[in-house]
Amino acid sequence: MKLRLAHLYPKLMNIYGDRGNIMCFERRCRGREIEFELDELSIGDAFDPGAYDLVFIGGAQDAEQRRVVDDLRDVKGEALQEYVERDGVLLAVCGGYQLMGAYYRSADGGELPGVGLLDLWTEHPGPDAKRFIGNVVIEWEGETLVGFENHGGRTHLGPRARPLGSVVTGFGNNGDDGGEGAVCRNVYGTYLHGSLLPKNPRFADHLLALALAGENGDVRLAPLDDMVEEQAHAEALRLATRRSIIRR
Amino acid sequence: MRLTAAILAARTVAALSRGLRRGGGTALPGLVAERLDPGLVPTLAARLGQGSALVTGTNGKTTTARMVRGICRKAGLRPVANREGSNMMRGVAAALAGSVRWDGSFSAPKKRIGIFEVDEATMPLVARSVEPRAVLFTNLFRDQLDRYGEVETVATLWRAAVRSFPAEVTLALNADDPAVASLSDVALGKVVLYGVDDETQAGGSLEHAADARWCYACGSELEYAVVFYGHLGHWRCPGCHRARPTPDVAVSALTTANDGMNVTLRTLAGEVSVRLPLVGLYNAYNAAAATALAVALGIETKAIEQGLAGVTAAFGRQERLAVDGREVQVILAKNPAGVNQVIRTITADGAPKHLAVFLNDDIADGRDISWIWDVDFELLSGGVASLVVSGRRAWDMALRLKYAGLGERPEVEHDAKLALRQAIAATPEGGTLYVIPTYTAMLDVRNILGRWSGRGAFWEGDAR
Numbered sequence: 001m002k003l004r005l006a007h008l009y010p011k012l013m014n015i016y017g018d019r020g021n022i023m024c025f026e027r028r029c030r031g032r033e034i035e036f037e038l039d040e041l042s043i044g045d046a047f048d049p050g051a052y053d054l055v056f057i058g059g060a061q062d063a064e065q066r067r068v069v070d071d072l073r074d075v076k077g078e079a080l081q082e083y084v085e086r087d088g089v090l091l092a093v094c095g096g097y098q099l100m101g102a103y104y105r106s107a108d109g110g111e112l113p114g115v116g117l118l119d120l121w122t123e124h125p126g127p128d129a130k131r132f133i134g135n136v137v138i139e140w141e142g143e144t145l146v147g148f149e150n151h152g153g154r155t156h157l158g159p160r161a162r163p164l165g166s167v168v169t170g171f172g173n174n175g176d177d178g179g180e181g182a183v184c185r186n187v188y189g190t191y192l193h194g195s196l197l198p199k200n201p202r203f204a205d206h207l208l209a210l211a212l213a214g215e216n217g218d219v220r221l222a223p224l225d226d227m228v229e230e231q232a233h234a235e236a237l238r239l240a241t242r243r244s245i246i247r248r
Numbered sequence: 249m250r251l252t253a254a255i256l257a258a259r260t261v262a263a264l265s266r267g268l269r270r271g272g273g274t275a276l277p278g279l280v281a282e283r284l285d286p287g288l289v290p291t292l293a294a295r296l297g298q299g300s301a302l303v304t305g306t307n308g309k310t311t312t313a314r315m316v317r318g319i320c321r322k323a324g325l326r327p328v329a330n331r332e333g334s335n336m337m338r339g340v341a342a343a344l345a346g347s348v349r350w351d352g353s354f355s356a357p358k359k360r361i362g363i364f365e366v367d368e369a370t371m372p373l374v375a376r377s378v379e380p381r382a383v384l385f386t387n388l389f390r391d392q393l394d395r396y397g398e399v400e401t402v403a404t405l406w407r408a409a410v411r412s413f414p415a416e417v418t419l420a421l422n423a424d425d426p427a428v429a430s431l432s433d434v435a436l437g438k439v440v441l442y443g444v445d446d447e448t449q450a451g452g453s454l455e456h457a458a459d460a461r462w463c464y465a466c467g468s469e470l471e472y473a474v475v476f477y478g479h480l481g482h483w484r485c486p487g488c489h490r491a492r493p494t495p496d497v498a499v500s501a502l503t504t505a506n507d508g509m510n511v512t513l514r515t516l517a518g519e520v521s522v523r524l525p526l527v528g529l530y531n532a533y534n535a536a537a538a539t540a541l542a543v544a545l546g547i548e549t550k551a552i553e554q555g556l557a558g559v560t561a562a563f564g565r566q567e568r569l570a571v572d573g574r575e576v577q578v579i580l581a582k583n584p585a586g587v588n589q590v591i592r593t594i595t596a597d598g599a600p601k602h603l604a605v606f607l608n609d610d611i612a613d614g615r616d617i618s619w620i621w622d623v624d625f626e627l628l629s630g631g632v633a634s635l636v637v638s639g640r641r642a643w644d645m646a647l648r649l650k651y652a653g654l655g656e657r658p659e660v661e662h663d664a665k666l667a668l669r670q671a672i673a674a675t676p677e678g679g680t681l682y683v684i685p686t687y688t689a690m691l692d693v694r695n696i697l698g699r700w701s702g703r704g705a706f707w708e709g710d711a712r
């Protein structure tokens with residue numbers, strides 16, 4: 001078995017330790033003797049929709065996000081659309097998540113068009129608005145996901161996307177409707193970084209199994225020694241929920 | 249009248265907090281003083297006969313400011329300085345209120361010079377209050393993003409502040425950091441540039457933590473002939489042909505030997521050769537930065553040489569303590585670029601190392617710990633003889649180190665004392681234990697080790 005991963009704009013979209021997510025995919029493949037292939041695609045590189053099982057895009061600062069927008073739409077947009085229609089799996093975190101929607105309106109009112117793979121839009125209420133920063137816990141498929149969020153934009157989902165999970169503690173998409181992240185077909189978006197995947201190994205495996213199923217049918221992933229992963233998850237969960245009680 | 253009340257209150261609070269042993273509790277006196285008299289900082293700063301200089305930037309502030317103070321003393325001046333970790337406005341207020349007499353006058357006012365290390369984002373505010381003669385910018389790396397938002401935000405803030413400085417203000421700038429060097433484009437006054445010329449110090453390709461890869465002016469990706477660390481190096485922009493300017497103060501040679509290094513600095517006034525009791529390229533940068541600021545202040549080469557030679561490790565920056573027949577070195581972990589330098593420095597001799605790593609997530613540490621995934625801990629793989637992980641986010645760090653190949657189940661002990669005991673026990677007698685804590689963990693660690701080594705705790709130590 002082989003997993004072919006495309007990492008979009010690794011040099012530009014990497015602000016919150018996003019490398020950890022790539023390392024996680026690699027480690028959890030190699031630990032099961034699944035071959036792992038990584039392609040880093042930058043500005044100007046074409047995206048071949050048939051060449052990958054999994055696509056990752058991370059977060060960026062505003063200035064770098066602006067550099068990516070044109071390329072995402074004009075160079076890779078159509079091919080990504082095709083990839084998604086073939087039920088390709090994609091994970092987008094933070095800034096990358098915002099770019100998957102219809103548009104991002106920044107604090108100064110300027111609008112960045114998104115690539116439209118997720119039915120959502122994001123608006124920054126203005127320079128004086130509170131930034132959503134802190135530890136976050138969400139409930140996902142009966143489990144918890146833990147991480148850290150840091151975003152000024154408020155994301156709202158349209159009818160063709162559902163939230164990835166519901167906020168247990170933290171702000172989530174917009175601090176209002178209790179939703180966090182978005183899912184549409186096999187496209188996953190979330191504000192959680194930290195890095196997200198190493199200490200949420202079940203979510204990482206969920207994505208891997210989905211990605212491998214495309215070429216290999218139903219895939220059962222062998223268990224790994226996740227003692228340290230589970231401890232890190234439990235510690236983040238404990239600290240996030242304890243602090244939210246003290247702070248409110 | 250108000251000034252005297254503010255000075256009095258600040259000193260009383262300072263004495264009280266020392267009495268209560270609130271380690272590092274240096275913010276409160278300044279806060280009280282500022283509340284009572286918002287004009288305290290400008291009033292007292294104007295009484296410094298030699299004016300003031302500010303030191304700002306992500307990394308190297310504390311050690312560099314310490315070097316500059318040493319140089320000033322050798323030049324016959326009497327520096328007034330804030331304590332490290334207290335680098336906001338209130339820290340400057342506390343320093344000034346604590347240095348004057350009750351009536352607000354300085355002893356030997358003609359020799360007084362303010363040397364203040366200031367937080368990157370607070371610098372413009374402090375500059376407006378103290379009206380410095382010179383400002384040193386060391387570098388701009390990712391640091392505690394949950395606090396500042398973004399690196400680009402700080403760069404923009406700096407450019408605006410520099411534009412507003414009067415022409416009498418001299419800047420000391422790191423030529424090797426494109427984001428800092430570009431400040432010379434908007435400076436009205438004189439600029440003293442510093443950097444590293446010794447290309448044998450090159451660290452290979454850009455690290456994962458590298459930030460300023462793009463030209464601020466035209467947006468092109470920068471090219472590097474040499475990378476020293478992070479995004480520091482000999483850069484040029486293929487788009488608009490901006491390039492690393494030739495430094496006025498440059499590290500022309502650097503050799504490491506016996507827990508220290510010999511540094512040769514080329515300056516316009518001649519060579520400065522010193523032996524520093526510190527190691528690591530980042531400390532050579534600090535020495536060059538201190539020299540550039542001293543040059544900007546018009547201090548002579550001889551005093552610079554003497555000042556640098558007399559420098560000692562700042563608190564928790566390669567500070568060495570003797571505990572139970574072992575040498576314990578405490579090295580602060582601040583951000584990816586800094587930790588990468590620490591790792592490169594301690595692994596330079598190739599011998600396996602004994603380590604204790606502490607990760608906390610208080611505001612002063614950065615509440616967002618995702619930065620640990622940008623550190624190249626992989627460089628330690630195969631080079632660790634023993635490892636203990638501690639701090640509030642110990643398991644996150646253990647997971648990161650597991651990924652780096654330092655063992656499937658790294659030893660975790662949350663209790664700082666027990667963790668240090670374990671780490672010391674795992675280090676053979678006569679050996680060296682490296683303790684790498686984040687800021688608030690460093691205060692704990694230093695207090696415990698200070699007691700065990702008889703060196704004293706934080707509140708007794710002098711960070712000046």
Ligand SMILES: [Zn+2]
Pocket residue numbers: 463464465466467468485486487488489490
């Ligand atoms: Zn350019």
